[in-house]
Amino acid sequence: MNTLSMRAAFAAVFLALACTATQAADANITLQDAHAQIVFGAKVGAAYLRVTNGSTEPDRLVAVSTPMASKAELHSVIDDNGVMKMRLVEGIALKPGETVELKPGGLHVMLMDIQPGLKPGDTIPLTLTFEKAGVKSVSASVDKPAHGH
Protein backbone atom coordinates (compact mmCIF):
# COMPACT_ATOMS: atom_id res chain seq x y z
CA MET A 1 0.00 0.00 0.00
CA ASN A 2 1.45 3.37 -0.92
CA THR A 3 1.54 6.35 1.41
CA LEU A 4 -1.34 8.13 -0.30
CA SER A 5 -3.77 5.24 -0.03
CA MET A 6 -2.63 4.66 3.57
CA ARG A 7 -3.51 8.29 4.33
CA ALA A 8 -6.85 7.95 2.58
CA ALA A 9 -7.62 4.83 4.58
CA PHE A 10 -6.73 6.56 7.84
CA ALA A 11 -8.85 9.54 6.89
CA ALA A 12 -11.79 7.29 6.10
CA VAL A 13 -11.48 5.46 9.41
CA PHE A 14 -11.13 8.75 11.29
CA LEU A 15 -14.18 10.21 9.59
CA ALA A 16 -16.23 7.10 10.29
CA LEU A 17 -15.22 7.21 13.95
CA ALA A 18 -15.95 10.93 14.19
CA CYS A 19 -19.42 10.43 12.72
CA THR A 20 -20.16 7.55 15.09
CA ALA A 21 -19.00 9.64 18.04
CA THR A 22 -21.23 12.57 17.06
CA GLN A 23 -24.21 10.33 16.58
CA ALA A 24 -23.61 8.56 19.88
CA ALA A 25 -23.35 11.84 21.78
CA ASP A 26 -26.47 13.10 20.06
CA ALA A 27 -28.38 9.98 20.96
CA ASN A 28 -27.23 10.34 24.55
CA ILE A 29 -28.72 13.75 25.31
CA THR A 30 -32.14 13.28 26.84
CA LEU A 31 -34.61 16.10 27.36
CA GLN A 32 -37.47 15.46 29.78
CA ASP A 33 -40.44 17.17 31.43
CA ALA A 34 -40.26 20.33 29.38
CA HIS A 35 -42.87 22.83 30.54
CA ALA A 36 -43.33 26.57 30.51
CA GLN A 37 -44.63 28.99 33.10
CA ILE A 38 -46.37 31.71 31.18
CA VAL A 39 -48.03 34.67 32.83
CA PHE A 40 -50.73 35.41 30.29
CA GLY A 41 -50.69 38.97 29.08
CA ALA A 42 -47.09 39.37 30.26
CA LYS A 43 -44.24 39.70 27.81
CA VAL A 44 -41.93 37.22 29.45
CA GLY A 45 -42.08 33.62 30.54
CA ALA A 46 -39.83 30.78 31.57
CA ALA A 47 -39.34 27.26 30.28
CA TYR A 48 -38.01 24.44 32.40
CA LEU A 49 -36.76 20.93 31.65
CA ARG A 50 -34.33 18.22 32.68
CA VAL A 51 -31.28 17.72 30.49
CA THR A 52 -29.29 14.50 30.81
CA ASN A 53 -25.93 13.92 29.21
CA GLY A 54 -25.83 10.15 28.82
CA SER A 55 -22.54 10.13 26.94
CA THR A 56 -19.05 9.56 28.30
CA GLU A 57 -17.94 13.00 27.09
CA PRO A 58 -18.69 16.34 28.75
CA ASP A 59 -21.02 18.57 26.77
CA ARG A 60 -22.47 22.03 27.05
CA LEU A 61 -25.87 23.52 26.35
CA VAL A 62 -25.01 26.76 24.58
CA ALA A 63 -28.22 28.16 23.13
CA VAL A 64 -31.99 27.84 23.05
CA SER A 65 -34.40 29.21 20.51
CA THR A 66 -38.12 29.07 19.82
CA PRO A 67 -40.39 30.46 17.12
CA MET A 68 -42.87 31.48 19.88
CA ALA A 69 -40.71 34.23 21.39
CA SER A 70 -38.49 36.92 19.98
CA LYS A 71 -35.64 35.73 22.15
CA ALA A 72 -34.81 32.80 24.41
CA GLU A 73 -31.92 33.01 26.85
CA LEU A 74 -30.40 30.78 29.48
CA HIS A 75 -30.74 32.44 32.88
CA SER A 76 -29.96 31.61 36.43
CA VAL A 77 -31.44 33.00 39.62
CA ILE A 78 -29.08 33.77 42.46
CA ASP A 79 -30.45 34.17 45.97
CA ASP A 80 -28.01 36.67 47.43
CA ASN A 81 -29.10 36.91 51.08
CA GLY A 82 -32.75 37.25 50.15
CA VAL A 83 -32.07 39.48 47.14
CA MET A 84 -33.07 37.64 43.98
CA LYS A 85 -30.78 38.31 41.03
CA MET A 86 -31.49 36.98 37.57
CA ARG A 87 -28.46 36.69 35.33
CA LEU A 88 -27.73 35.57 31.79
CA VAL A 89 -25.56 32.45 31.67
CA GLU A 90 -23.27 31.75 28.73
CA GLY A 91 -23.99 28.05 28.73
CA ILE A 92 -24.72 25.11 30.98
CA ALA A 93 -21.97 22.52 31.39
CA LEU A 94 -22.98 18.87 31.47
CA LYS A 95 -20.54 16.33 32.82
CA PRO A 96 -20.69 12.79 31.46
CA GLY A 97 -23.78 11.15 32.93
CA GLU A 98 -24.97 14.36 34.56
CA THR A 99 -28.57 15.55 34.72
CA VAL A 100 -29.13 19.29 35.08
CA GLU A 101 -32.58 20.41 36.08
CA LEU A 102 -33.88 23.77 34.92
CA LYS A 103 -36.51 24.56 37.53
CA PRO A 104 -38.26 27.47 39.28
CA GLY A 105 -35.87 29.49 41.43
CA GLY A 106 -32.81 28.30 39.53
CA LEU A 107 -31.74 27.81 35.94
CA HIS A 108 -34.40 28.51 33.34
CA VAL A 109 -34.92 29.46 29.72
CA MET A 110 -36.21 33.02 29.70
CA LEU A 111 -38.64 33.66 26.86
CA MET A 112 -38.94 37.27 25.79
CA ASP A 113 -41.80 38.87 23.84
CA ILE A 114 -43.83 35.71 23.86
CA GLN A 115 -46.40 35.35 21.12
CA PRO A 116 -49.75 36.38 22.56
CA GLY A 117 -52.67 33.99 22.73
CA LEU A 118 -50.95 30.97 24.26
CA LYS A 119 -53.20 28.89 26.49
CA PRO A 120 -52.49 26.27 29.14
CA GLY A 121 -51.82 22.96 27.43
CA ASP A 122 -50.42 24.60 24.27
CA THR A 123 -46.90 23.61 23.36
CA ILE A 124 -43.84 25.75 22.77
CA PRO A 125 -41.24 24.13 20.52
CA LEU A 126 -37.73 24.60 21.89
CA THR A 127 -34.52 24.04 19.94
CA LEU A 128 -31.51 23.42 22.14
CA THR A 129 -27.99 23.63 20.78
CA PHE A 130 -25.24 21.57 22.41
CA GLU A 131 -21.54 22.03 21.80
CA LYS A 132 -21.03 18.36 20.92
CA ALA A 133 -24.44 16.77 20.53
CA GLY A 134 -25.63 19.48 18.16
CA VAL A 135 -29.24 20.50 17.87
CA LYS A 136 -32.02 18.81 19.81
CA SER A 137 -35.72 19.63 19.89
CA VAL A 138 -38.36 19.34 22.57
CA SER A 139 -41.89 20.64 23.14
CA ALA A 140 -42.65 22.48 26.36
CA SER A 141 -46.27 22.36 27.47
CA VAL A 142 -47.72 25.54 28.92
CA ASP A 143 -48.57 25.10 32.61
CA LYS A 144 -51.98 25.84 34.05
CA PRO A 145 -51.86 28.89 36.31
CA ALA A 146 -52.13 28.01 40.03
CA HIS A 147 -55.43 29.79 40.09
CA GLY A 148 -57.49 28.38 37.25
CA HIS A 149 -60.02 30.58 35.53
Next chain:
Amino acid sequence: MPRPFARVLAVTAVLAIIAAGAALWTFFNAPSPQVTSSGTASVGGPFTLVDQQGRTVTDEAFRGRWMLVFFGFTHCPDVCPTALNDMSAVLTELGTASDKLQPIFITVDPERDTVDAMSQYVANFDPRIVALTGTPEQIAQAAKAYRVYYKKVPQGDDYTMDHTGILYLMDPQGRFMTHFTPNTTPADMAARIRKLLG
Protein backbone atom coordinates in the same frame (compact mmCIF):
# COMPACT_ATOMS: atom_id res chain seq x y z
CA MET B 1 -3.73 14.23 107.14
CA PRO B 2 -0.17 15.48 106.47
CA ARG B 3 0.25 19.14 107.29
CA PRO B 4 1.38 20.40 103.82
CA PHE B 5 -1.77 18.98 102.26
CA ALA B 6 -4.00 20.63 104.84
CA ARG B 7 -2.33 23.96 104.12
CA VAL B 8 -2.95 23.61 100.37
CA LEU B 9 -6.58 22.77 101.11
CA ALA B 10 -6.98 25.84 103.32
CA VAL B 11 -5.42 28.15 100.74
CA THR B 12 -7.65 26.68 98.01
CA ALA B 13 -10.75 27.21 100.17
CA VAL B 14 -9.84 30.84 100.82
CA LEU B 15 -9.18 31.45 97.12
CA ALA B 16 -12.52 29.84 96.24
CA ILE B 17 -14.37 32.12 98.68
CA ILE B 18 -12.63 35.18 97.23
CA ALA B 19 -13.46 34.07 93.66
CA ALA B 20 -17.11 33.47 94.58
CA GLY B 21 -17.31 36.90 96.22
CA ALA B 22 -15.77 38.55 93.18
CA ALA B 23 -18.20 36.77 90.91
CA LEU B 24 -21.16 37.89 93.04
CA TRP B 25 -19.89 41.43 93.14
CA THR B 26 -19.49 41.47 89.35
CA PHE B 27 -22.96 39.96 88.92
CA PHE B 28 -24.71 42.59 91.01
CA ASN B 29 -22.68 45.57 89.87
CA ALA B 30 -22.40 44.86 86.15
CA PRO B 31 -24.44 47.29 84.02
CA SER B 32 -27.62 45.65 82.72
CA PRO B 33 -27.15 44.56 79.11
CA GLN B 34 -28.44 46.94 76.45
CA VAL B 35 -31.41 45.37 74.68
CA THR B 36 -31.25 46.21 71.01
CA SER B 37 -33.97 45.12 68.65
CA SER B 38 -34.07 45.49 64.92
CA GLY B 39 -37.35 43.56 64.78
CA THR B 40 -40.86 44.82 64.75
CA ALA B 41 -40.52 48.57 64.51
CA SER B 42 -38.25 48.66 61.48
CA VAL B 43 -40.16 46.77 58.77
CA GLY B 44 -43.30 48.25 57.27
CA GLY B 45 -44.85 51.69 57.43
CA PRO B 46 -46.93 54.11 55.44
CA PHE B 47 -47.23 53.98 51.67
CA THR B 48 -49.43 55.59 49.04
CA LEU B 49 -49.72 53.60 45.81
CA VAL B 50 -52.14 52.81 42.98
CA ASP B 51 -53.96 49.46 42.68
CA GLN B 52 -54.70 47.45 39.52
CA GLN B 53 -57.96 49.34 39.06
CA GLY B 54 -56.17 52.67 39.12
CA ARG B 55 -57.40 53.65 42.60
CA THR B 56 -55.04 55.34 45.04
CA VAL B 57 -54.59 53.25 48.18
CA THR B 58 -52.62 53.73 51.35
CA ASP B 59 -51.45 51.16 53.89
CA GLU B 60 -54.32 52.37 56.13
CA ALA B 61 -56.79 50.74 53.73
CA PHE B 62 -55.61 47.32 54.90
CA ARG B 63 -55.89 47.88 58.67
CA GLY B 64 -57.89 45.17 60.38
CA ARG B 65 -56.49 42.47 58.11
CA TRP B 66 -53.15 40.73 57.97
CA MET B 67 -51.01 41.71 55.00
CA LEU B 68 -48.74 39.35 53.10
CA VAL B 69 -46.48 41.69 51.13
CA PHE B 70 -44.19 40.80 48.23
CA PHE B 71 -42.15 43.14 46.04
CA GLY B 72 -41.42 42.10 42.44
CA PHE B 73 -41.99 43.12 38.83
CA THR B 74 -43.86 41.81 35.80
CA HIS B 75 -40.84 41.31 33.49
CA CYS B 76 -39.79 38.60 35.88
CA PRO B 77 -40.34 35.14 34.42
CA ASP B 78 -39.35 32.96 37.34
CA VAL B 79 -39.20 34.35 40.90
CA CYS B 80 -42.29 36.60 40.77
CA PRO B 81 -44.79 34.20 39.16
CA THR B 82 -43.58 31.57 41.62
CA ALA B 83 -44.15 33.91 44.57
CA LEU B 84 -47.62 34.90 43.29
CA ASN B 85 -48.51 31.25 42.66
CA ASP B 86 -47.39 30.56 46.23
CA MET B 87 -49.53 33.43 47.55
CA SER B 88 -52.51 32.02 45.62
CA ALA B 89 -51.82 28.55 47.04
CA VAL B 90 -51.58 29.97 50.59
CA LEU B 91 -55.05 31.54 50.20
CA THR B 92 -56.49 28.24 49.01
CA GLU B 93 -54.75 26.36 51.81
CA LEU B 94 -56.10 28.75 54.47
CA GLY B 95 -59.69 28.20 53.33
CA THR B 96 -62.14 30.46 55.20
CA ALA B 97 -59.32 31.88 57.35
CA SER B 98 -58.00 33.55 54.18
CA ASP B 99 -60.64 36.29 54.76
CA LYS B 100 -58.27 37.70 57.38
CA LEU B 101 -55.34 37.89 54.96
CA GLN B 102 -54.67 40.47 52.25
CA PRO B 103 -51.90 39.48 49.82
CA ILE B 104 -50.20 42.48 48.25
CA PHE B 105 -47.83 42.58 45.27
CA ILE B 106 -45.84 45.81 44.92
CA THR B 107 -43.76 46.47 41.81
CA VAL B 108 -40.14 47.62 41.99
CA ASP B 109 -40.25 48.49 38.27
CA PRO B 110 -42.71 51.42 38.02
CA GLU B 111 -41.17 52.39 34.68
CA ARG B 112 -42.66 49.35 32.89
CA ASP B 113 -45.32 48.31 35.39
CA THR B 114 -48.22 50.60 34.59
CA VAL B 115 -51.66 50.02 36.11
CA ASP B 116 -52.58 48.10 32.92
CA ALA B 117 -49.50 45.90 33.03
CA MET B 118 -50.10 45.10 36.70
CA SER B 119 -53.78 44.38 36.09
CA GLN B 120 -53.04 41.93 33.24
CA TYR B 121 -50.29 40.28 35.23
CA VAL B 122 -52.19 39.58 38.43
CA ALA B 123 -55.21 38.33 36.48
CA ASN B 124 -53.20 35.09 36.24
CA PHE B 125 -53.31 34.59 39.99
CA ASP B 126 -55.82 34.60 42.82
CA PRO B 127 -58.15 37.60 42.28
CA ARG B 128 -57.78 38.54 45.96
CA ILE B 129 -54.18 39.67 45.33
CA VAL B 130 -53.88 43.46 45.23
CA ALA B 131 -51.23 44.71 42.78
CA LEU B 132 -49.73 48.10 43.50
CA THR B 133 -47.66 50.45 41.40
CA GLY B 134 -46.96 54.17 41.65
CA THR B 135 -44.51 56.89 40.79
CA PRO B 136 -40.83 56.01 41.19
CA GLU B 137 -40.87 58.13 44.37
CA GLN B 138 -43.91 56.34 45.81
CA ILE B 139 -42.30 52.95 45.07
CA ALA B 140 -39.03 54.09 46.63
CA GLN B 141 -40.94 55.17 49.76
CA ALA B 142 -42.77 51.82 50.07
CA ALA B 143 -39.58 49.83 49.48
CA LYS B 144 -37.73 51.90 52.05
CA ALA B 145 -40.45 51.29 54.61
CA TYR B 146 -40.18 47.52 54.08
CA ARG B 147 -36.37 47.59 53.86
CA VAL B 148 -36.61 46.15 50.38
CA TYR B 149 -33.58 46.42 48.14
CA TYR B 150 -34.10 46.85 44.41
CA LYS B 151 -31.83 47.85 41.59
CA LYS B 152 -32.10 48.16 37.83
CA VAL B 153 -29.50 45.97 36.12
CA PRO B 154 -28.83 46.24 32.35
CA GLN B 155 -29.11 42.92 30.56
CA GLY B 156 -28.42 42.84 26.81
CA ASP B 157 -30.51 45.60 25.23
CA ASP B 158 -32.99 45.35 28.08
CA TYR B 159 -32.84 45.40 31.87
CA THR B 160 -33.81 43.26 34.81
CA MET B 161 -34.43 44.15 38.43
CA ASP B 162 -32.57 42.72 41.40
CA HIS B 163 -34.97 42.74 44.32
CA THR B 164 -35.53 41.36 47.78
CA GLY B 165 -37.57 38.18 47.33
CA ILE B 166 -38.90 37.94 50.88
CA LEU B 167 -42.60 37.82 51.75
CA TYR B 168 -43.53 39.95 54.76
CA LEU B 169 -46.40 39.16 57.10
CA MET B 170 -47.85 42.20 58.84
CA ASP B 171 -50.48 42.07 61.59
CA PRO B 172 -53.88 43.88 61.45
CA GLN B 173 -52.24 46.99 62.97
CA GLY B 174 -49.65 47.02 60.19
CA ARG B 175 -46.85 45.76 62.43
CA PHE B 176 -44.24 43.34 61.13
CA MET B 177 -44.83 39.82 62.44
CA THR B 178 -42.62 37.50 60.43
CA HIS B 179 -41.15 36.91 57.00
CA PHE B 180 -40.87 34.00 54.59
CA THR B 181 -37.88 33.31 52.36
CA PRO B 182 -38.57 32.58 48.67
CA ASN B 183 -38.00 28.85 49.11
CA THR B 184 -40.69 28.44 51.80
CA THR B 185 -43.38 26.07 50.53
CA PRO B 186 -46.96 27.40 50.43
CA ALA B 187 -47.99 24.62 52.85
CA ASP B 188 -45.38 25.76 55.40
CA MET B 189 -46.33 29.37 54.93
CA ALA B 190 -50.04 28.64 55.35
CA ALA B 191 -49.39 26.58 58.49
CA ARG B 192 -47.33 29.36 60.09
CA ILE B 193 -49.83 32.05 59.09
CA ARG B 194 -52.75 30.01 60.39
CA LYS B 195 -51.07 29.77 63.81
CA LEU B 196 -50.58 33.53 63.95
CA LEU B 197 -54.10 34.34 62.73
CA GLY B 198 -55.35 32.46 65.82
